[in-house]
Amino acid sequence: MTDDDNNDQDIALAGLHLDTLAVRAGIARTMEGEHAEPIFLTSSYVFDNAADAAARFSGTTAGNVYSRYTNPTVRAFEQRIAALEGGEQAVGTASGMAAILSTCMALLKSGDHVVCSRNVFGTTVNLFSKYLAKFGVEVSFVPLLELDQWRDAIRPNTAMLFMETPSNPLCEVADLAAMAELAKASDSLLVVDNCFCTPALQTPLAMGADIVVHSATKYLDGQGRCVGGAVVGSRHHMEEVVTFLRTCGPTMSPFNAWVFLKGLETLRLRMEAHSRSAQELAEWLQQQPAVDKVFYAGLPDHPGHELACRQQSAFGGVLSFTVTGGKQQAWSVIDGVRIMSLTANLGDAKTTIVHPATTTHGRLSEQDRASAGISDNLIRVAVGLEHIDDLKADLQRGLATLG
Numbered sequence: 001m002t003d004d005d006n007n008d009q010d011i012a013l014a015g016l017h018l019d020t021l022a023v024r025a026g027i028a029r030t031m032e033g034e035h036a037e038p039i040f041l042t043s044s045y046v047f048d049n050a051a052d053a054a055a056r057f058s059g060t061t062a063g064n065v066y067s068r069y070t071n072p073t074v075r076a077f078e079q080r081i082a083a084l085e086g087g088e089q090a091v092g093t094a095s096g097m098a099a100i101l102s103t104c105m106a107l108l109k110s111g112d113h114v115v116c117s118r119n120v121f122g123t124t125v126n127l128f129s130k131y132l133a134k135f136g137v138e139v140s141f142v143p144l145l146e147l148d149q150w151r152d153a154i155r156p157n158t159a160m161l162f163m164e165t166p167s168n169p170l171c172e173v174a175d176l177a178a179m180a181e182l183a184k185a186s187d188s189l190l191v192v193d194n195c196f197c198t199p200a201l202q203t204p205l206a207m208g209a210d211i212v213v214h215s216a217t218k219y220l221d222g223q224g225r226c227v228g229g230a231v232v233g234s235r236h237h238m239e240e241v242v243t244f245l246r247t248c249g250p251t252m253s254p255f256n257a258w259v260f261l262k263g264l265e266t267l268r269l270r271m272e273a274h275s276r277s278a279q280e281l282a283e284w285l286q287q288q289p290a291v292d293k294v295f296y297a298g299l300p301d302h303p304g305h306e307l308a309c310r311q312q313s314a315f316g317g318v319l320s321f322t323v324t325g326g327k328q329q330a331w332s333v334i335d336g337v338r339i340m341s342l343t344a345n346l347g348d349a350k351t352t353i354v355h356p357a358t359t360t361h362g363r364l365s366e367q368d369r370a371s372a373g374i375s376d377n378l379i380r381v382a383v384g385l386e387h388i389d390d391l392k393a394d395l396q397r398g399l400a401t402l403g
């Protein structure tokens with residue numbers, strides 16, 4: 001495919017709704033006339049002649065050379081996720097962490113400073129504090145919702161603000177427009193991990209973010225099959241990220257891209273179903289005597305409720321709750337369920353349940369856990385697509401073990 005085809009596609013897709021883009025964006029049929037997107041499992045491509053090879057290598061002619069650089073199936077995924085996020089360009093990566101790493105390696109340099117939310121994915125914290133620090137990138141961690149602390153942490157060499165909203169597992173909601181303003185005022189990039197909402201529920205670029213990163217492993221796949229990621233933003237920024245990926249290699253596999261293309265077709269339907277069930281389960285949990293507190297932004301008494309109503313179209317599939325007691329009681333509930341899977345993954349058709357304090361957040365110090373609100377009696381549920389009555393009965397079974 002050439003750049004002209006890209007432009008044709010841009011024109012054809014202009015003004016279409018998300019549901020249409022989720023099914024139609026990125027399609028480039030071959031001469032076979034296939035209706036569904038093909039998987040191009042090929043590592044390299046054949047040139048017409050020596051002159052064509054030279055032209056494609058030098059970049060004077062567009063066209064595939066090698067699948068670490070470009071692959072038609074991966075490109076279809078990239079065009080589709082770019083269209084959904086409302087970004088000029090996207091790039092597929094081997095994992096969500098590869099998306100975050102590539103963004104940082106491409107857009108930061110030694111001597112730069114990053115302000116990062118303390119409430120991001122644990123491995124993201126490690127990436128910044130353990131690896132980027134090794135290459136002279138400094139990072140300050142601040143609480144997601146404390147805008148004053150973000151402002152105070154910014155220095156002349158601050159180049160990036162990095163955040164996730166809503167947060168895991170307490171569903172805290174940060175003001176994307178306010179964060180974008182802060183980034184602009186400090187001449188730094190706002191990078192948002194949009195894993196929990198996906199573009200079906202929230203589009204950070206439209207609210208002023210510069211770059212969106214994704215773990216496609218979660219809701220974009222939606223059925224727990226493949227590991228992958230994506231970075232979305234302006235052509236200017238993506239050019240740097242693409243160059244990093246082509247050089248360093250954490251690219252998306254064509255097979256995984258094909259799975260994610262399928263996932264994107266049903267993204268909106270799934271996100272609405274996840275959100276509907278999570279809302280019902282959250283309301284039901286609030287009425288259970290053994291449950292202390294429920295954390296879900298769809299509940300009117302959640303501190304992030306109003307903001308979530310403004311910047312999200314639904315509240316997502318992840319909720320958490322505390323039970324009366326401590327770790328022993330939380331473990332008892334988890335060990336008492338029969339349907340939900342005991343696994344740390346989320347964004348799956350299958351509901352998952354986990355004890356954050358001893359798994360996903362187990363590496364934090366007790367003090368950091370306490371300040372992040374991850375108490376020993378906290379349980380996180382990532383609501384899947386099973387029937388809501390069966391999920392309630394399952395949690396009922398778990399809660400009943402508390403007597």
Ligand SMILES: *Cc1c(COP(=O)(O)O)cnc(C)c1O
Pocket residue numbers: 095096097098121124164193195196214215216217218227228229
């Ligand atoms: C899982 C996850 C990641 C990392 O993605 P991988 O695909 O596992 O590398 C990053 N951010 C968030 C919010 C996640 O949930």
